[in-house]
Amino acid sequence: xxxxxQSPTHLIKTRGQQVTLRCSPKSGHDTVSWxxxxxxxxxxxxxxxxxxxxxxxxxxxxxxxxHQFPNYSSExxxxxxxxxxxxxxxxxxxxxxGIGTSPLHFGNGxxxxxx
Amino acid sequence: xxxxxxxxxxxxxxxxxxxxxxxxxxxxxxxxxxxYVQYPGQHLQLLLKYFSGDPLVKGIxxxxxxxxxxxxxxxxxxxxxxxxxxxEYFCAVNAGGGSNYKLTFGKGTLLTVNP
Numbered sequence: 001x002x003x004x005x006q007s008p009t010h011l012i013k014t015r016g017q018q019v020t021l022r023c024s025p026k027s028g029h030d031t032v033s034w035x036x037x038x039x040x041x042x043x044x045x046x047x048x049x050x051x052x053x054x055x056x057x058x059x060x061x062x063x064x065x066x067h068q069f070p071n072y073s074s075e076x077x078x079x080x081x082x083x084x085x086x087x088x089x090x091x092x093x094x095x096x097x098g099i100g101t102s103p104l105h106f107g108n109g110x111x112x113x114x115x
Numbered sequence: 116x117x118x119x120x121x122x123x124x125x126x127x128x129x130x131x132x133x134x135x136x137x138x139x140x141x142x143x144x145x146x147x148x149x150x151y152v153q154y155p156g157q158h159l160q161l162l163l164k165y166f167s168g169d170p171l172v173k174g175i176x177x178x179x180x181x182x183x184x185x186x187x188x189x190x191x192x193x194x195x196x197x198x199x200x201x202x203e204y205f206c207a208v209n210a211g212g213g214s215n216y217k218l219t220f221g222k223g224t225l226l227t228v229n230p
Binding site for chain 2: 004031033035040041042043044045048055056058090092103104105106107108109
């Protein structure tokens with residue numbers, strides 16, 4: 001059991017469409033991070049949410065946006081999908097204190113295929 | 116910018132062989148270092164972490180890693196691998212601590228252990 005749950009597990013979309021991915025953090029965690037893992041690559045940081053605000057953002061375009069709800073769950077939205085957005089999207093939760101004291105716990109991911 | 120290099124893309128060993136997976140990072144300041152493992156069909160799991168103190172850290176399942184600051188390295192070792200160690204291994208760095216909440220991952224090393 002991952003503790004972090006993501007939905008859906010798989011998704012197929014067409015170029016230009018929009019997609020929303022969902023994440024529930026591990027019980028007791030208040031911070032959610034999103035990562036993109038392309039085939040054959042390590043996960044890449046998209047952004048992190050804490051207290052319903054984006055706390056840090058990686059090198060991703062504005063087409064990628066997110067939201068965190070009062071119950072700490074989170075959504076990742078991607079607009080105007082490109083073929084290159086096909087990847088495994090990972091959600092990770094932790095405590096607000098930061099990676100130095102609270103390592104990330106990952107979910108199983110959502111596999112997004114853009115055709 | 117922080118980056119991580121993992122030298123081996125795919126390592127194949129027989130059971131009872133010793134393992135060493137290389138990891139180098141590029142950042143001159145304070146770092147937090149991690150090894151994550153992804154078993155087939157499972158989520159990324161924390162194997163071990165280094166924050167400060169003793170540069171030799173021990174993790175789960177008999178794994179250990181040594182932080183060598185002068186070499187910017189954090190190699191993973193295990194004296195005797197088992198078939199159940201077959202998995203993908205990711206080295207990751209969090210550079211600077213403080214207000215930096217992102218992990219930068221290497222591309223991963225796929226370990227295959229033959230019985």
